[in-house]
Amino acid sequence: MSITVYNPTKSPVPEQAQTAPRPLSLENKTLGLIDNGKRNADTVLQYIGRHLKERFQLKEIITVKKSSFSHAIPDREADQLKKQCDLVISGIGD
Numbered sequence: 001m002s003i004t005v006y007n008p009t010k011s012p013v014p015e016q017a018q019t020a021p022r023p024l025s026l027e028n029k030t031l032g033l034i035d036n037g038k039r040n041a042d043t044v045l046q047y048i049g050r051h052l053k054e055r056f057q058l059k060e061i062i063t064v065k066k067s068s069f070s071h072a073i074p075d076r077e078a079d080q081l082k083k084q085c086d087l088v089i090s091g092i093g094d
Contacts, residue, residue, distance in 0.1 A: 023086055026056035032085035033061060036069040036092050045091040 023029060031052060033045045042065070049061045062084055064077050069092070072078075081088055 026058060028057060028059045029086035030060045030062060030084055031058050032081040032088035033063045034073060034088060034090040035063060035065040037066050038069050038092055041091050048089065
């Protein structure tokens with residue numbers, strides 16, 4: 001029988017991440033909103049969407065609601081947002 005010993009004091013090595021490219025303008029862009037399903041997330045995201053649409057003349061807003069705040073959106077919906085949206089905001093509530 002063998003035993004594997006882990007050293008819990010060593011810090012994890014963070015992965016390198018890059019931010020998505022930013023559009024020069026939001027005018028005539030499609031905005032995606034991801035609602036995590038928590039209380040008030042929909043209210044906050046709707047407010048943000050309306051404000052951005054008025055201020056920057058957005059072409060369209062596409063909203064997706066997650067089935068649970070603890071799960072990611074399905075790959076199918078993520079791919080759809082990636083194809084249809086120029087930018088995406090993922091919001092939380094509470």
